Amino acid sequence: MKTRFMVLTPIVVAAMLQSRTAMAAVPCVDLMKLSLPESTITAAEEVTGGTFSLPQGTFSPPGAGPLSNLPAFCRVAVTVAPQIKIEVWLPKDAWNGRYRGEGGGGYAGTISYAGLANGLRAGYATASTDTGHPASIGGTFALNSDRTLNRQLIDDFAERSLHELAIKAKAVINAYYGSAPRYSYWNGCSTGGRQGLIAAQRFPDEYDGLVIGAPAINWDRFITAELWPQIVMRQEVGGAIADSKLKAVTTAAVAACDGSDGVMDGVINDPRKCSYDPAALACREGSDPAACLTPAEVTAVRKIWDGPISAKRGERLWFGLERGTPLSGLAGSSPFPIATAHYQYWIRQDPAFDWKTLTEADVEPAFREAQKKFAEVIGTDDPDLQRFRKRGGKMIIWHGEADQLIFPRGTVNYYNRVVAASGGAATVDGFARLFLAPGVDHCGGGSGPNPVGVFDAMVNWVEKGAAPETINASRPLPEGGVRTRPLCAFPKTAQWTGVGSTDDAANFRCVDGRQNPRDFAVTAPRR
DSSP, rough: OOOOOOOOHHHHHHHHHHHHSSSSOGGGGGGGGGTTEEEEEEEEEESSSEEEOOTTTOOOOOOOOOOEEOOOEEEEEETTTTTEEEEEEEESSSSSSEEEEOOOOTTEEEEHHHHHHHHTTTTEEEEEEOOSSGGGGGGGGGGGTTTBOOHHHHIIIIIIHHHHHHHHHEEEEHHHHHOSSSEEEEEEEEHHHHHHHHHHHOOTTTTTEEEEEEEOOHHHHHHHTTTTTHHHHHHHHHOOOHHHHHHHHHHHHHHGGGGGGGGOOSSOOOOGGGOOOOOBBBOOOOOOTSSSSSSHHHHHHHHHHOOOTTTOOOOOSSSSOOOSSSHHHHHSSOOHHHHHIIIIIIIITTOOGGGGGGOOHHHHHHHHHHHHHHHHHOOOOOOOOOOHHHHTTTEEEEEETTTTOOOHHHHHHHHHHHHHHHTTTTHHHTEEEEEETBBOOSSBBBOOOOOSSSSHHHHHHHOOOOOSEEEEEEEEEETEEEEEEEEEETTTEEESSSSSSSGGGGGGEEEEOOOGGGOOOSSSSSO
């Protein structure tokens, strides 16, 4: 009897692999029976695709509606004790064999449904967590009714929920498809960026590649510093500076420094090299009182740009908003609510605490108290990424230079410390790259070209070894057309060649950005 052998051509192998990932190992509803440690499966349902309406009572941004253009998927909801909620979305027919975790924003408190939808449309099994508390309570979850810190919920928010997300999501994926994901990725900005970095620092085996946008790392310090603009305006001016004046001084700074890179495009290419003094906008005879600055307002704007300073030693505690950045986010008519909640419920542990009682001299003691209480649990600034590097992990970090909420110099400060802890830039280039986006606001928007294709660049690096030298960026122009630019791996920056349109990325090259390390240094001790 002759044995017959099937010749497995590459096409046949690909078809077999596709068939395997296209068919679930178990029906979706059977996942209700899945046993996970400290967990309860609360939903396992087939969703036919098309449009998905968010569960009743879900917190979502104003104007957010049903998610559309979705493929058919299996939706699994898990609650990890005591109250961490996780959702895992599994493509029914076209899984690409990969897992993608989706980050949150602010104090989190909700599933990142829009992120899940984006990952699902691209063929990923995706998952997200609310981090263990509802968004409706903001940062108040940190404090118990007896004014002691709720260490359980703080730890769940800072770290535990992210670890549980990876573990539970992969278990659900394995149960549904009958195989583990071939690659695991993270995608997040702001709090989502911090969440990705906590994984790299503390759980380096969980993700192969991470996209880290505008990371809310240095949490204990930068959140404390977010109230600085309000404190100095109240101390120097007696209250908030008019929005018209804030816009005028930002416009003036951009006009003064726009052309320093040889291109007039309404964007400051490197805010550290802009030394515009708001005194140039001081009120004089004939000035528009709605657009000029009083002497007290000049002083306040200088301090907002400089960032919090130790009243005793004159040392920089943290960084300020960059010149050219919209000031209304932190220096508007009302303080940023995350910052006020941080002082009330985290630092002072007093819901009745009134931030208006703070002076500039009070900021350093608050700064030190926040460091003492929260640096270890949520600072997320450990520069030792060697375990992540050695197991082959990759990360792309990016930050808008005109971020109005998270100070970009804090991200560069962390990156520079990673370089120092890793033995040099050459080592870090092999696993982590930083890209700064001139003129871009918090996680996107602004007057500068926005990063595009960052996640695909990460996948390319992990799976094909193609380390990104540049990231593409684009922005529609008001008069029509699109402006494109390359974002260069730090410390390089994009420079126009002098030939061709300045709206075309092909006419730019990456050159030494000539960064001054002192611009990213904090002289006061970290702890």
